[in-house]
Amino acid sequence: MEAGNVPDGSVHRRRSARSRGTREDRRTRGRGFGSRDSRGRAWRPRARGLAHRTGVQSRACDNDRPHRRRERRFGNRSLQDPRANPAVVADGRAFQERRLHRRHADRSARLGRSGGSGRSGGSSGLVRVVVIGGGPAGTFAAIAARKQDADAAVTLLTRERCEPYEKPPLSKAVLLGRVSPEDAPIAGPAGVAGHGVVLETSADCTAIDRTGHVVVLADGRCLPYEALVIATGSTPREIPQLPVGAPRTYYLRTEADARVLKAALAGCRDLLVVGGGLIGLEVASSGAMLGVKVTVLEVAPRILARVCDEQIGGAVHEAHARHGVDIRVGTTLLTATAQRDGRIAAVTGAGDRFVADIVVVGTGSKPDDTLAASAGLATDDGIVVDAQCRTSDRAILAAGDCVRFPGPQGLVRLENWLHAQDQGAIAGRNAAGANERYTTVPSFWSEQYDLYIQGVGWPAPGSARVHRPLGGGRVLIFDLIDGRLTYAMGINAQRDLAMARRLIERRVAVDATALADPAQPLAGMLKR
Numbered sequence: 001m002e003a004g005n006v007p008d009g010s011v012h013r014r015r016s017a018r019s020r021g022t023r024e025d026r027r028t029r030g031r032g033f034g035s036r037d038s039r040g041r042a043w044r045p046r047a048r049g050l051a052h053r054t055g056v057q058s059r060a061c062d063n064d065r066p067h068r069r070r071e072r073r074f075g076n077r078s079l080q081d082p083r084a085n086p087a088v089v090a091d092g093r094a095f096q097e098r099r100l101h102r103r104h105a106d107r108s109a110r111l112g113r114s115g116g117s118g119r120s121g122g123s124s125g126l127v128r129v130v131v132i133g134g135g136p137a138g139t140f141a142a143i144a145a146r147k148q149d150a151d152a153a154v155t156l157l158t159r160e161r162c163e164p165y166e167k168p169p170l171s172k173a174v175l176l177g178r179v180s181p182e183d184a185p186i187a188g189p190a191g192v193a194g195h196g197v198v199l200e201t202s203a204d205c206t207a208i209d210r211t212g213h214v215v216v217l218a219d220g221r222c223l224p225y226e227a228l229v230i231a232t233g234s235t236p237r238e239i240p241q242l243p244v245g246a247p248r249t250y251y252l253r254t255e256a257d258a259r260v261l262k263a264a265l266a267g268c269r270d271l272l273v274v275g276g277g278l279i280g281l282e283v284a285s286s287g288a289m290l291g292v293k294v295t296v297l298e299v300a301p302r303i304l305a306r307v308c309d310e311q312i313g314g315a316v317h318e319a320h321a322r323h324g325v326d327i328r329v330g331t332t333l334l335t336a337t338a339q340r341d342g343r344i345a346a347v348t349g350a351g352d353r354f355v356a357d358i359v360v361v362g363t364g365s366k367p368d369d370t371l372a373a374s375a376g377l378a379t380d381d382g383i384v385v386d387a388q389c390r391t392s393d394r395a396i397l398a399a400g401d402c403v404r405f406p407g408p409q410g411l412v413r414l415e416n417w418l419h420a421q422d423q424g425a426i427a428g429r430n431a432a433g434a435n436e437r438y439t440t441v442p443s444f445w446s447e448q449y450d451l452y453i454q455g456v457g458w459p460a461p462g463s464a465r466v467h468r469p470l471g472g473g474r475v476l477i478f479d480l481i482d483g484r485l486t487y488a489m490g491i492n493a494q495r496d497l498a499m500a501r502r503l504i505e506r507r508v509a510v511d512a513t514a515l516a517d518p519a520q521p522l523a524g525m526l527k528r
């Protein structure tokens with residue numbers, strides 16, 4: 001099947017929040033991420049002490065700089081005080097925002113379950129864990145390392161200027177003006193500092209000295225580590241016709257990109273999107289919902305070809321057509337030039353010409369493994385790690401979009417939120433002394449208009465396909481091998497897909513005829 005090439009990267013994957021609702025999740029849900037530890041006790045931030053224990057060696061001997069920076073951001077109010085953090089969503093927040101915060105509670109509960117003893121063996125020895133990258137993989141790694149070893153000095157370095165935030169809303173709710181990036185801090189309202197982690201923003205790591213166990217920053221400082229986690233994520237694939245920085249050309253990866261694009265969309269009548277993958281189509285959907293005329297150019301014979309089967313891709317295509325989006329499949333972009341009025345004239349391989357106020361390029365992304373490669377770590381279109389997230393250097397672990405890790409059919413890359421956060425947490429715990437394996441049933445999701453598109457599992461070649469007719473524009477398909485579910489995908493079928501996830505995780509034997517019959521509840525199959 002088409003989706004068989006999904007595991008080799010480029011896919012958003014997520015597990016349904018509802019499907020993850022364990023008893024512990026439900027107990028902690030709604031209490032605000034990070035405010036409780038695993039036993040439900042109020043979390044006492046210890047970041048202040050840590051700032052002096054990270055061993056940051058500065059040329060200017062400015063060792064308390066992280067602490068001062070944090071104080072500037074939070075003032076002298078307690079980190080527990082929601083008013084101390086502008087990211088806290090005020091009362092009367094939109095449903096979307098409430099949902100984001102409920103997810104924080106779920107995550108908090110998952111992180112709190114880590115337990116285990118740290119490498120330092122209690123308070124006898126201080127372990128310095130440095131994490132590079134403030135995306136979900138890095139943030140979860142840092143928090144999990146601190147939870148694994150409460151005495152560890154954990155520093156999270158990000159080249160971005162802000163507290164780590166969620167990326168999925170950037171192409172959807174942020175462009176629509178429903179939320180701001182700061183409404184969704186990954187670590188919850190108290191930020192990573194609330195978890196006892198020292199955050200260094202605008203910290204660009206330029207080199208790793210593996211012999212000296214030191215990370216070098218662009219400002220010349222050196223940070224020693226006992227364990228290092230690399231979570232540098234991925235970067236957009238640039239196309240030569242419209243390089244990054246070209247006039248009226250937008251690539252979407254960071255909150256800064258989203259803010260600039262949102263402003264540009266406000267004055268835009270004609271939007272050209274290059275690439276009919278998930279991010280390109282999410283931007284197209286947001287543009288159409290804002291009343292912009294949108295054209296999408298896709299080189300493949302159909303949209304979402306690497307992610308969805310024909311039926312689901314077709315349903316998404318129809319939804320775009322209903323909203324007036326002109327999708328041209330099998331179409332290459334030949335040239336793109338600025339006209340005298342500044343607008344961009346794009347010419348396709350077929351000779352068609354489109355003039356747009358702005359162009360968004362969504363042609364996929366590539367792993368950011370440059371830092372690792374220049375440090376001599378094994379890379380192969382991604383940093384190669386083992387099941388414990390260790391690189392070719394045992395003191396260095398890696399997680400998230402930037403890695404290639406052992407999957408069911410060999411080394412794979414995944415680019416999705418859930419993978420990044422779950423693998424990041426394992427890498428963080430292992431950096432602080434644990435020895436856990438990362439295994440996953442991947443899942444991705446995308447929201448376009450009123451469609452919630454979701455896939456769960458590992459697509460495998462040679463699987464049998466079963467359709468479960470749900471009606472009402474909802475779609476659900478299953479792939480089976482030897483009577484067991486390997487993959488499921490659907491549109492607006494979250495509840496069923498949550499059940500499908502459990503069937504896959506537990507390797508329950510299923511009957512294809514029953515799967516095809518919507519009168520037979522999937523929950524019943526779990527009990528067999």
Ligand SMILES: Cc1cc2nc3c(=O)[nH]c(=O)nc-3n(C[C@H](O)[C@H](O)[C@H](O)COP(=O)(O)OP(=O)(O)OC[C@H]3O[C@@H](n4cnc5c(N)ncnc54)[C@H](O)[C@@H]3O)c2cc1C
Nearest residue numbers: 012013133135136137159167168205233400401416417420
């Ligand atoms: C617009 C958009 C929408 C998305 N929507 C979805 C979705 O709906 N569902 C889904 O599952 N996934 C979605 N994704 C994908 C998901 O966000 C990524 O898979 C996830 O963010 C990967 O996490 P990561 O931590 O591995 O990397 P990243 O989130 O890319 O974070 C890496 C961080 O490392 C920093 N960094 C890199 N190099 C250095 C260095 N040398 N020094 C210091 N810092 C460095 C970067 O600045 C960045 O902050 C979306 C992504 C984008 C961009």
